[in-house]
Amino acid sequence: MQVPAILTSFALALSFVFSGAACSQPKSDPAGDSTILEMSQAFKRADRKRLSALLPQVRGHLLEPWAAYWEQRARLDELTSLDLQSFSSRFPGSYQEDRLRNDWLLLLGQRRDWATFAEEHARYRMADDREVRCYALLIDQIKLGADSPPALAEEVRRNWYAQRELDDGCTQAASHLYTAKKLTPVDIWRKARLGMEANRPRVAAKAVEIVAPESLPMLNELNDSPTKFLLGKVTALSRARREVMLLALVKLATSDPDNAAALMESKWETQLTVEERNWTWGVIGKQAAMRLSNSASDYYGKVSKDSDLTDEMLAWKVRSALRLGRWKDVASATQAMGDNLHADATWVYWRARALQALAKSDLDREEPTRLLQSIAGVRGFYEQLALEELGQKTTVPPRPPAVTPEEKDAARANLGLQRGLAAIQLGLRSEGNREWNYTTNLHERGGMGDRELLAAADLACQREVWDRCINTSERTRNVMDFEQRFPMPYRDTVVKRSREINLDPAYVYGLIRQESRFIMDARSGVGASGLMQVMPATARWTAKKIGLNGFTPDQLNDRDTNITIGTGYLKLVLDDFAGSMPMAAAAYNAGPGRPRAWRNGPVLEAAIWAENVPFTETRDYVKKVLSNTTNYAAILSGQPQSLKARLGLVGPLAANAVEPYKDLP
Known part of the structure; x- marks a missing residue:
């Protein structure tokens, strides 16, 4: 069989990547490369028989862990603890081992096999899957019962709200915590509101099913026509019916915020609680702001308590206020934001600008100056703007000490980096990027240190894999190498x-x-x-x-x-x-x-x-x-x-x- 030219050049290119690596490390070969590509296609087709037949042909190939992962993943429903142990023994510490573990943990959670889940979760390194984390928190809640700390419920709520699509793990954890009275009805209804605004009716329905399953028929009715639903006859409103009316207002606001505002003012505002009114006006204000409507600030003005709004609503409140020069509103909305946004350079900058605009004395100017100094630099848009507010301009920072030969050797010898580059060179860019990112960011808690990141970025730069070069260099915390971060090929x-x-x-x-x-x-x-x-x-x-x-x-x-x-x-x-x-x-x-x-x-x-x-x-x-x-x-x-x-x-x-x-x- 004639070997395609691209595979021959790939094999030659790898000789540079692996120079300096231990002689025992696996090499690539053109025939094996062809088989790896064929297995990639078989995996996409879910062709389990073909995967099993081809796997022995790539024994010892650098990308064998990918081939073995595809074969195991294709039959995940048949996987046993012994299978995973065998895979882990063959490819210890690899991305593929932890990826397979992640996949299996999700399946174990769906099966409610908590004993096996807990045992395997202790070995899980990636720790970046919200659904897996929710299953783990659910197990903790089952064990601790009434003694579970508030932080556990808060973490479940945060992960659940962050999931845009319907998932089993966080939904089950939230349901269990609601039954245990660790989450409140408003916690569950807020998830339904978020789902409705994001046009995820199944997400909204699942939340309603937890807190008020008898309201599901009304949910179907409002999804068909929120305006017709809202114009219906007003009867005595239970908590659940009020919330369903709120969901209808949210759905209407996503397509017609002005109509939602009119119905809110004429019919529903007096029927809702303060928290429900504030949330509804927050959604209407956000949707109007996203349409660059001057009405947005007026709608936001009807909110009596900014802390009732989500961070996303507050972000759009800031944006609409900036368009109209309402610095007082910018200051109040940025103050109400959660801890994550409080530390975000975007909102630190605009809060500082608002406080500057409102300052009446030198003493008043100390806080905005402190805020600007906390973010000023060359790392990004608002950091650069903060630098200029302080009277400075963007310059190239001093280059850190060059990567040493020993640091370069360590990067070249890292199998995860080798496999990442090899997969990218072979045309498996998604797989290569994931393995590279895992190796630099997730394999060890906290990711690689700055010097390791510089060495890994240097390796990618030398191979002209510019996206890995840039992204890896950008992760350094205390040093900055502009030649890596801002390369100029061609x-x-x-x-x-x-x-x-x-x-x-x-x-x-x-x-x-x-x-x-x-x-x-x-x-x-x-x-x-x-x-x-x-x-x-x-x-x-x-x-x-x-x-x-x-x-x-x-x-x-x-x-x-x-x-x-x-x-x-x-x-x-x-x-x-x-x-x-x-x-x-x-x-x-x-x-x-x-x-x-x-x-x-x-x-x-x-x-x-x-x-x-x-x-x-x-x-x-x-x-x-x-x-x-x-x-x-x-x-x-x-x-x-x-x-x-x-x-x-x-x-x-x-x-x-x-x-x-x-x-x-």
Whole structure:
């Protein structure tokens, strides 16, 4: 059988990865690589017979743990404790061993086999699965009964609320704790409200089933038509019926917050308790804020107690207040946020800005200055903005001591890192990324130390696996290596092309880093491809505009063509938005039509405008692209850089302004 060229090159590439590793460590071979790929496909087809037949052929292969995992996972329902022990003995400490254990723990939980679960859970290292954690907490609750501490119920509640999809573990734990009176009715109803707002009717129904199963028929009725349900005849309202009415208001608010507000004011506000009213107005305010409606602040103004709101409601209260310059509301909402958001640089920054705006004396300015100092730096968007508020600019930090030969050898000898790189090189990127991340983040409690992370990142950089290089380097806590975090592959091509069309190469690098992490063969779920993640239709349009004759979409796989098309489109977008980097970045991610609509309203600091972008992905994207750009500019220029100067202001298109590319895709 002729070996495909890609597999031959893969085997040769691995020789670099494994140089310096112990001679006894497994090597890759082209025939085995082909079998591994075939087993990957068989696993996707759930072809258990084929997996079992092929497994002996990859004995001793570097990626054998993956092959063995696929074979075991395909017959998980037949797995026994002895099978798992045998697997653990063969692949001790591996990602695959703990992944199989995670899968089996979920099955044991579903079977209510608490004895086996408890025994195996003690060996579980990954510890990042909320459902598994809920099963473990349920076992603790069963053992402790009335003596279980409040912290146990709080952890179950937190994990349950965080699960967007219906799950068995956290649902069972919450149900048991409710029966034991460790969770209150409002705890359960709040989960139903969260499910309804997220358009997860099954999640909402499961919560209602716990607290008021007799109300399930009403739930089906309101799901069919919340408006009709709310306009029905008002009778004496029990607790359960009030909550179901609240669920109807929540569901209506997700599609029509103004109508929900009108019905709330005209009919239902007086029927609800204070907590129920506050939650309902919080949902209505959030939904209005996500539509950039000025009514959002008015709706939020009807909330009498911010602590009744979720952190997500409070975040949108801050955003809507920022749009209107209501600094007092920003201050009160950020104060009411939970501990996690209290420490988040986003809300630390805006709280500091609010306190600055409200300060009347030098004494009042001490707290906002302290808050800004607590986050100021070059790690991200708000850290850089905080730095500028304190009168400084972004500069390249001193590079930490170079990774030593011994540290490099240790990284090369790490089997988890080896397998991660090998899987990625073979085209099994998802598997490779998961194994790499497990090895750096989860294999040991707290993850690798800073020096180990720098060495692992260095290994990925040397192999030009840029996403693992960047992501791993970003995990360091006390040191920062900008050359790892902000690499510049294909520098001659990117800089030359950018300058030819009067485009800032730092902006191009900032965008590529966020789009693809410099993965040339990156593919998005919607069909975008290459370094700059260009859609075929967009590429064809851009090729015509820039005079690239004879272009066909398959040329996007060529690195230089992808850069030519991507930079060409970015320049056209930037020109269309009059040089606004934040708006152009939003257009690149979400299409130009949306930021054209989002700009309508008051003239805003671009940081406020970006924070109010309704799409979570695009909001995060804009901030990261501009933060990346500022850091790349500091590297390329060697001079201090201003993020604020790149942000500017955003507002409606001037009356006499002309959009140069109305057909911009």
